[in-house]
Amino acid sequence: MNSTQRVRAILSFVQAADAGSFAGAGRALDISSAAVSKNIAGLEKALGVRLMNRTTRTLNLTEEGEAFLRQARIALEALDLAAEAAIAHRAAPAGRVRISTSVGFGREQLVPALPGLLEKYPGLAVEVDFDDRIIDLVHDRYDLALRGGRIADSSLVSRTICHMNMVLIASPAYLSRYDVPRKPDDLARHRLLTRRFLGGRVLPWNFRAEDGSVTTLNTDASVMTLSSPEALAQAALAGAGIAEVGVHHAWKHLVDGRLKVLLLDAHHPGSFEMTLQYPHRALVAPRVRVTVDYLLQAFAKLEELHVPLSALKQHEA
Template sequence: MDSSQRVRAILSFIQVADAGSFAGGARALGITPAAVSKNIAGLEKALGVRLMNRTTRTLSLTEEGSAFLHQARIALDALDAATDAAIAHRAAPVGKVRISTSAGFGREQLAPALPGLLEKYPGLAVEVDFDDRVIDLIHDGYDLALRGGRIADSSLVSRPVCQFHLVLAASPAYLARFGVPRTPEELSEHRLLTRRFLGGRVLPWNFRAADGSITTLDTERAVMTLSSPETLAEAALAGAGIAEVGVHHVWKHLQTGQLKLLLLDRHHPGSFEMTLQYPHRALLAPRVRVTVEHLLATFARQDELHVPAEALRLFAA
């Protein structure tokens, strides 16, 4: 099978897989079902594996077929990106870039980075969804996503933005009223503000024991449980209690003295990260590439995302 036959066969395979039938794939390509069937049979023979199981009523992909479909889509994306790259040599990046991000990070970190992007590349337009739910980047049609937490292995490209360190914070007014806890055990006598994720899980508070092991504090008696870490920080600022939040949420309040940090030597900061993710492609569309480069450079200059652990001691209660 020569290269031109291979391309026709792969296109036939993708269209049939998307349509769920040979007839549907043939209509999409403007050829006969018999030609589509011949193309796929030739592809299977060249590869030496069966890609589809077909009967008179049903059609399904084999395990090898599913794997091949994934790689074939990446190849087509690379061809599209190559076209974009060729155009970029004669024109500035143009087009819309769709971004998904959480409400807090989007408002505090992403939004301030966008005016500079649009000033530098006036041919761009940006569409941002501020949504804390987990999205399917490809299926939902996004070019980029900013995701925080423990990032699972993925077929997406993940570019690190920063490490998130959790801290315990409270206002001076709260501490003056209820006292400063000096051990994790003393927290049971305090008003705790905890976070609940959208899936319903309450984030546990972890502490380092003297022997190096990790202990977990039961926060079931928390006086306030919120899904928004930004609102947790605001509640602590208002004197409602002690909150566990990311440093970046409270950095400006630490600098003004409106919040103080607790149990720095014992509290475990967690292992969370923020990443910028996009679909794996051999070549990125210029509009996406320049957006990625601009955002990573801007985030690298945002001090609240890169506070060294030793600097936090300046703000201990």
């Protein structure tokens, strides 16, 4: 199988995997389903492994097929990006950039930065999905994602936007009614607002002990559990209780005095990051590269993303 036949066969395989049928792949490639089947059979023969199990109704990838599909997508993207890079030498960055982000960060930090990006690069178009679940950038065909948490995905390039320090917050009205906790044990007498991730795990509240160890508070008796950190901040503003959120969710309300920080010296701020991620690629498309660079510069200027813990002292109850 020569290189031209190999590329044609790989295209047939990827399209069949995506469409779930030879007929669907044929329509996408403007060839017959028989040609698709022949191309894939030739590819399997050249590789010496079966990539798909076929029935009259379905196509199912084998384990080898799943592994080959991941690499095939990377190879085809590299060909596309090589063409884009060549064009970029004579043209400004252009094309659509698909971004995945959480609802809160997308609304508060990303969206305000987009008009400036599009003004600087008028050839770009941006498509943003607001979704708090973790997505597969390559499979779901996103160009980049903005994610918060403990990031450990070696298949992606991760650029740190900021460290996400966690803080305990409550409104002055709540504190005047229930008193200010002076030590972690005092929280047992308070109304706690906790966060549950979409996977079901409740975010623990951690504290530094006198011996330097980290202890975890039992928050099973919380009066409210929400999946959105933005909603937790709003509930705390409304006087519902004490919540733990990232500083950037609370900063403007701390500045205007509508929220107060609690137990700053004892509370452990966590080791979370907000990152901008994109797939490892031999070449990064110009439209993606300029978007990454612009957004990182824009986020670096946002005060709420870079508040040092020392600055929170003046906002402590």
